[in-house]
Amino acid sequence: MSWEEMFKGDFAADEVRSYGELVTNLHALQDALASMRMDRAEIDDLAADLASWRERLEKLGTDEQHQVNGRVAELPVRGHAMLPELQVTSRTSERVEGTVRFGRWFMGGGMAVHGGAIGLLFDEVLGILASLAAGGITRTAYLHTDYRALTPIDTELHAAAWIDRVEGRKWFVRGEIRHGDTVCAESEGLFLRLLPEQGLGKRTTG
Numbered sequence: 001m002s003w004e005e006m007f008k009g010d011f012a013a014d015e016v017r018s019y020g021e022l023v024t025n026l027h028a029l030q031d032a033l034a035s036m037r038m039d040r041a042e043i044d045d046l047a048a049d050l051a052s053w054r055e056r057l058e059k060l061g062t063d064e065q066h067q068v069n070g071r072v073a074e075l076p077v078r079g080h081a082m083l084p085e086l087q088v089t090s091r092t093s094e095r096v097e098g099t100v101r102f103g104r105w106f107m108g109g110g111m112a113v114h115g116g117a118i119g120l121l122f123d124e125v126l127g128i129l130a131s132l133a134a135g136g137i138t139r140t141a142y143l144h145t146d147y148r149a150l151t152p153i154d155t156e157l158h159a160a161a162w163i164d165r166v167e168g169r170k171w172f173v174r175g176e177i178r179h180g181d182t183v184c185a186e187s188e189g190l191f192l193r194l195l196p197e198q199g200l201g202k203r204t205t206g
Contacts, residue, residue, distance in 0.1 A: 009071035016074050023081050030105035083124055084117065086159060095162045096129040100177075102153045113151040118177065119143060121159060122187040126173040129161040130191035134171055138191040141170070151177060151184040169193045 011019070072079030077086050084106060088098040100121060108114030123143055130138040151157065161175035171191045177184045 008073040009066075009068065011068070011072060016072055016079075019068055019072055019079055020075050023075070023079055026081055027085070027103065027105070031103040034104040034107060077124060080124075082120075084121055086121065086125060088128070091128070091132060093133045093163075095160065096125055096132070097158070097160045098125065100157050100159055101155065102151070102157070104153060107153050110150065111153055113153055115145075115147060118147070118151055118185050119145050119187075121177070122161075122175055122185070122189065125159050126161045126175050126187060126189045127191060129163065129175075130171040130173050130189070130193075133163055133166075134169075134191070134193040137194045138171060139194055141190040141192050143187060143189040145185055145187045147185050148183045149179075149185075152179060155179060157184065164188070 068079065069082075070078045070080040076088075077083040084100050084102050086098045086100045088096060090097040102113045102117060106113050106117040108117075122145055123140055126143070127138060127140060158178045159175065160178075161173055164172040164174045166172070169192050171193065173189050173191060175187045175189075177186075
């Protein structure tokens with residue numbers, strides 16, 4: 001099973017384009033929000049607008065099997081609105097590479113990426129590789145991250161992940177984020193291949 005087949009929803013090409021535009025605009029909105037100055041009148045108006053958008057979206061709520069978020073394989077990170085847009089440039093069952101640019105929304109301070117956002121990206125890129133290598137959906141068991149240097153926002157970064165070792169259903173994966181020759185962060189994760197009774201739309205404790 002390919003990576004796309006694991007998560008792909010049944011969406012027409014024009015629906016994919018439309019949802020992609022929605023997510024792109026959402027990310028641009030988040031970056032603008034993160035960089036705005038205080039303006040009480042504008043904030044009150046925007047809060048009211050967002051409340052109306054929330055009400056419209058709530059009417060479209062559905063279960064995990066039929067949601068759009070994270071199920072559009074044709075888009076970066078499957079169109080998952082929570083994630084920074086990793087552009088995968090190379091992938092095999094042994095290694096995944098790509099580029100990513102963290103916007104202002106992901107800034108922690110000092111024009112550097114928030115440490116939690118770096119962990120979020122590692123969970124995605126290491127998880128992609130684990131699922132590719134395992135030939136099925138995997139779940140994160142642990143994720144350890146070492147921060148080696150400040151990771152700049154609004155800058156193209158290189159992300160990579162590779163298989164360290166395999167023990168039965170356990171896939172140990174390593175990864176790194178680089179800015180040029182500088183290693184910004186490194187990560188090691190353990191991912192478990194899900195059992196047949198586990199997976200999308202199923203709440204499990206295993």
